[in-house]
Amino acid sequence: MSKKFIERHNLWTSEQRTAATEVLARIESEGLEIIRLSYADQHGLLRGKSLSVAAIKSAFAAGSEITMAPFFHDTGGAVAFNPFTPGGGFNDRRLQGAPNTVMVPDPTTFRVLPWADKTGWLLADLYLPDGDPFPLGPRAILKRALADLAHEGYTFNAGLEVEFYLTRIIDPCLSAETIGTFGTPAQPPRVEPIAKGYSLHLENHLDEVDSIMSIIRKHLLTLGMPLRSIEDELAPSQLEITFDVMPGLEVADTMCLFRNAVKQIARRHGYLASFMCRPSIPGFYASGWHLHQSLAHRETGENLFMPEPGEPLSQLGQHWVAGLLEHAREASSFATPTINGYRRRRPNSLAPDRVCWAIDNRAAMARVIAAPGDPASRVENRIGEPAANPYLYLASQVFSGLDGIRRSLNPGTPQDTPYLSDLPTLPVNLSLALDALEGSKFLKDRYGEDFCKYWLTLHRNEWNRFVEAGSNIDMQVEPVSEWEHREYFELM
Helix, strand or coil: CCCCHHHHCCCCCHHHHHHHHHHHHHHHHCCCCEEEEEEECCCCCEEEEEEEHHHHHHHHHHCEEEECHHHHECCCCCECCCCCCHHHHCCCHHHCCCCEEEEEEEEEEEEECCCCCCEEEEEEEEECCCCCECCCCHHHHHHHHHHHHHHCCEEEEEEEEEEEEEEEEEECCCCHHHCCECCECCCCCEEEECCCCCCCCCHHHHHHCHHHHHHHHHHHHHCCCCEEEEEECCCCCEEEEEECCEEHHHHHHHHHHHHHHHHHHHHHCCEEEECCCCCCCCCCCCCCEEEEEEEEECCCCCECCCCCCCCCCCHHHHHHHHHHHHCCCCCHHHHCCCCHHHHHCCCCCCCCCECCEEECCCCCCEEEECCCCCCCCEEEEEEECCCCCHHHHHHHHHHHHHHHHHCCCCCCCCCCCHHHCCCCECCCCHHHHHHHHHCCHHHHHHHCHHHHHHHHHHHHHHHHHHHHCCCCCCCCCCCCCHHHHHHHCCCC
């Protein structure tokens, strides 16, 4: 690999070049010894290497090579593609044989990890050795969507509202018969709740978990995350954390770092944090990821969703909502990519099961929170699960919303009683969501035909393993299976 790989292929902006100089100075001044260089994989999980200071300096010129092998695997580690066939199973000769890709650090993402000794952290973008973006890289897809939006004069802003579970580990389950193999994930640790549930927002429950949440809170603030609130959610040990508004790419990067930070900090103190939607633990309820979003004028920063008197949302905002609704079914697997995530889609459950919008109504898919003169006017999409890949989820919003604007789509009348309305329903399981994507020319054009084919094959492999295990596919009635718990609880 050329020592000037980044320069030769012009892979850094002037902002990144300036940030690189600052990062190297900070590494030296803070006495850091190791830097974690990570990329987001197809599942939104972070993978990478820990590099010495000398190695990170080299990576700032040449990148750092790493195998693409994780992209052959579904969530359970099952091999969904044979890398040793022509095209590696992807119809791309450059990807056969499980070759290396190049991690190119993004210096603007640098953090010092406050829970790890003398350790820094950086996100990377993946490239092929010829300098082309790695075709399966989710971060590149979101970048492309945001560039398309910027070309129209808009900036995408979003706030995070994420529910998750925090449990205490009783048994780590590290015996030989529980550590798993390809296609059979390791048995997750045995855990117990750390607080009682079903007393929404009870202050006493927050105080019960403060000994661990205060540690998590301090580390998130040290990382510079725009923390807004920590809330006691509905079920035992279920919490919600919200963050202030951020621009598009920063939202996705923050979500990745946030999930990793919470999981790593918790584990160091004997807890397991899980962003799985609904664990197979008695009394546990489904968790969601609600994405608050708006558009701003690229030059002035003005919120373009702010309505005029008498409007529920600006005309531009209504077109955006109409785009979200138009493509909701076909984009479903990007917002809810796990089998377990479809456990949320039940009537009267505070989660959407129909394609509709409403004014400040938590039964709707798109909940409008807006008022004339309110610079925080926004749309909350309530369809997502906490385990979603942030880059692919956000890209689905940008692609869909922008299509609504370009075609001046009309969202129709806001619903007063979404669960009682005769409206199109959202897919009720992952297989149906994949069917909807397979029939979508629009999203295949936006994400790329090859990427969508990859995504469909990957998740159909996951679905087939679920069915072959004898699991019942009725997500709305049957209890959560042990297969789901083993597949997602510790991983996500």
